[in-house]
Amino acid sequence: MSNEMRRYSTLDVVDAVIVGTGAGGAPVLARLASAGRSVVALEAGRWWSPTTEYAQDEVAGSSLYWLDERLSTGEDPTAFGKNNSGCGVGGSTLHYGAYAPRADKRDFSLRTEFSVGEDWPIKFVELLPYLKEAESFLGVSGPELYPWDADRKYSLPPLGLNGPAQLMERGCRELKIQTAAAPVLTLSRPYSQPGYGERPACVNCGFCHQGCFNSSKSGMDVTYLPMAVSAGAEIRAECFVHNFEVDGRGRITGVIYRSEDEDYRQACRAVFLCAGAVETPRLLLHRGLANSSGQVGKNFMAHMATQVWGTFDEDVRPYKGFPASLITEDTLRPENTKFAGGYLIQSLGIVPVTWASQVARSRRLWGRALVEYLQTFNYAAGIGINGECLPSSSNYLELSEEFDARGFRKPIIHFSLGENERKIRDHSDKLMRAIWNAAGGRDLWTVDRTSHTIGTCRMGKDADQAVVNPQGRSFDIPNLWISDNSTFPSALAANPALTIIALALRSADCFLRQT
Amino acid sequence: MDHRNYLTLIRSPRLTSTTRDVLLQRAAPSSFEYVPQLFSREDFSTLGALLARLIPQKKDAEFVDLAAVLDTRKATGAGQGWRYAWLPPDAIAITLGLGLLQVTARRLHGADFTYLDEAQKDDLLRQVQDGRLAWAELDGQRWFENLLAEATEIYVSQPATLAAMGFSGIAFLPHWPQIGLNTAQAWEPVAG
Numbered sequence: 001m002s003n004e005m006r007r008y009s010t011l012d013v014v015d016a017v018i019v020g021t022g023a024g025g026a027p028v029l030a031r032l033a034s035a036g037r038s039v040v041a042l043e044a045g046r047w048w049s050p051t052t053e054y055a056q057d058e059v060a061g062s063s064l065y066w067l068d069e070r071l072s073t074g075e076d077p078t079a080f081g082k083n084n085s086g087c088g089v090g091g092s093t094l095h096y097g098a099y100a101p102r103a104d105k106r107d108f109s110l111r112t113e114f115s116v117g118e119d120w121p122i123k124f125v126e127l128l129p130y131l132k133e134a135e136s137f138l139g140v141s142g143p144e145l146y147p148w149d150a151d152r153k154y155s156l157p158p159l160g161l162n163g164p165a166q167l168m169e170r171g172c173r174e175l176k177i178q179t180a181a182a183p184v185l186t187l188s189r190p191y192s193q194p195g196y197g198e199r200p201a202c203v204n205c206g207f208c209h210q211g212c213f214n215s216s217k218s219g220m221d222v223t224y225l226p227m228a229v230s231a232g233a234e235i236r237a238e239c240f241v242h243n244f245e246v247d248g249r250g251r252i253t254g255v256i257y258r259s260e261d262e263d264y265r266q267a268c269r270a271v272f273l274c275a276g277a278v279e280t281p282r283l284l285l286h287r288g289l290a291n292s293s294g295q296v297g298k299n300f301m302a303h304m305a306t307q308v309w310g311t312f313d314e315d316v317r318p319y320k321g322f323p324a325s326l327i328t329e330d331t332l333r334p335e336n337t338k339f340a341g342g343y344l345i346q347s348l349g350i351v352p353v354t355w356a357s358q359v360a361r362s363r364r365l366w367g368r369a370l371v372e373y374l375q376t377f378n379y380a381a382g383i384g385i386n387g388e389c390l391p392s393s394s395n396y397l398e399l400s401e402e403f404d405a406r407g408f409r410k411p412i413i414h415f416s417l418g419e420n421e422r423k424i425r426d427h428s429d430k431l432m433r434a435i436w437n438a439a440g441g442r443d444l445w446t447v448d449r450t451s452h453t454i455g456t457c458r459m460g461k462d463a464d465q466a467v468v469n470p471q472g473r474s475f476d477i478p479n480l481w482i483s484d485n486s487t488f489p490s491a492l493a494a495n496p497a498l499t500i501i502a503l504a505l506r507s508a509d510c511f512l513r514q515t
Numbered sequence: 516m517d518h519r520n521y522l523t524l525i526r527s528p529r530l531t532s533t534t535r536d537v538l539l540q541r542a543a544p545s546s547f548e549y550v551p552q553l554f555s556r557e558d559f560s561t562l563g564a565l566l567a568r569l570i571p572q573k574k575d576a577e578f579v580d581l582a583a584v585l586d587t588r589k590a591t592g593a594g595q596g597w598r599y600a601w602l603p604p605d606a607i608a609i610t611l612g613l614g615l616l617q618v619t620a621r622r623l624h625g626a627d628f629t630y631l632d633e634a635q636k637d638d639l640l641r642q643v644q645d646g647r648l649a650w651a652e653l654d655g656q657r658w659f660e661n662l663l664a665e666a667t668e669i670y671v672s673q674p675a676t677l678a679a680m681g682f683s684g685i686a687f688l689p690h691w692p693q694i695g696l697n698t699a700q701a702w703e704p705v706a707g
Contacts, residue, residue, distance in 0.1 A: 051533075053533065054533065055534040055537040056531065056687075057537045057538065058672060059668075060537050062595075067593075067594060067595070067596040068596065069594050069604075070597040071600035072597050072598070072599060073599065073600035073601065077599055077600070079597060080596050081594075081596025082596070085596075160694055161694075161695065162694040162695065163695060163696045166695050166696050167696070203687065203689065203690035203691065204687065204691035204694050205684070205687045206687075207684075213533070312696075314696040314697050315697050315698075315699050317684070317694075317698075317699055317703075319684035320684065320691050320694040321691065321694035351684060352677060352680060352682050352684070353672050356668065356671040357664045357667055357668050357671075359667070360660075360663045360664045360666075360667040361660055361664050364660075366569045366640075367568060367569065367571060367637065368571055370569070370667065371570060371571060371572075374671065374679075375679060375680055375707065377680045377681070377682065378680070378681050378699075400600070412600055
């Protein structure tokens, strides 16, 4: 893809510079390039060659993670590195789980429903056409009938159910909980990808988080980015953006980035900042920009991601197949509960190092007990949630006093669970244990964790309360747009990738109408 | 599965060549004694004794020198992308904890950690893990958890360990035809 790509000079005043090539940046790049605009994406990571560089190995796979050190604090510090952000052309979609449920309509008006959290400044129906477009373009594999949305249609049949999915299906059937094959951004059939060519079907290798070697997983690297390049966009890899040049009228006129220890300036008419909910606010705080609301870095959120693991009599081999191949949305508004919002449950496959690491941290096993327990891996299966997290003033990102190798201050993220999060944790733990018991699981253990980075540059209607407007444009800097999970006013229970992509397409359309 | 058979499996066309290369390189035995680059001789010796309790192994051909891998990793400054803000950077934190462990061993038993008997070592480590030993300079519980997790990750990434776990996940080519419960094929390794 990089060989036949159009190149711009740094002196060319391009219509837009896109900072970051993940789920927030890639769709914008494709949309703008397809509309004939001159666009350059600056990506901190490098180009990867899936077939020759992605090993089915967890140590080798760690080079896809964002490894610049972040400091995590609070009562329930969230993990970074392999837990969320990625590094490479394609961003975290290179190693993401590719789970693609649509966000639930009710989650966009949480405050109206529960008097806590936030309502989104845009309605679900405004996002719906973009969700459908993204699903159709990317090729989502999913069930023929989606139990929680009769209108939903997926273009590809579901992926097969692996051991953990069959066990979850069994346990849920006992407890009368509806399940369905999960909607996932991975191909169950070969698919002709516009701008890229033929992509093969998933071969069930199970190493989605280590980079998909055959490109059956719909990362940005094999979908929106090749489409963007074929439409004339340039992707400049290994370029770390650390500054903006702002003119006397308060508009950005150039983006300053570092490449191989040299600083360069790319002239531009507009910027889309798409670096994720940690690097986006970090850059704005570092440069002291777009923060008249004081909201940059505020309301950091991470999804509740509690997991329950157990041992079964069956040979499960939890590393085969798409890891999370079953879903239930019955728990998005569970009855008789005292918390706002809800969660979805997914079955969990896993690869050995990740599993063993959780055994060490969460089961706290060591010595002979650890070594012996590790030998039961083929009989292990997990189940986990993705759940609501309310915005909170005590959860935020700021710049620390510690400097990274480039000489910039490391971000420090404060995160503690609130009462609502703890209730979701307890409710889901109890329910998942019941499901695993009903499925024949024994020796159960819980992993307390949170995942995804959300918030920190919230969108809103009021310039005093939000960093960007409902279209994604900065209130302070008229030619700065933000397109990533940082603009989410609330977390939504669904895994975020599909929502980020839909919002990105919508922002790009708003930009095209205005410029 | 026995380690030698597992190496044969790794050399088979069921693996991608990229994965095969990574695993064979990791499995290659080292012919010389490892000289620590980051840790002092004393700390390295304490680390070895500590890791032998966390992950007991036979001193045979499949022995994984966890302390050596950890030393190499930390000497290159390789991190995992984040750390608890109240802990110092990894290399400093590990060194600090090893020193504190040594001081505690001497205070409680009048001997270096390395020379304690297994029960004494385990009792001391359990106190650190449970937070019953208050170290003013370091959060011993998180230090222990981090060290245990990273040592476990290194251990499990070794082909010899994957063989003992009966892990067949690397050998999926051209594809896994069946992925459901009890569908493993006869050639797939089993634990032990």
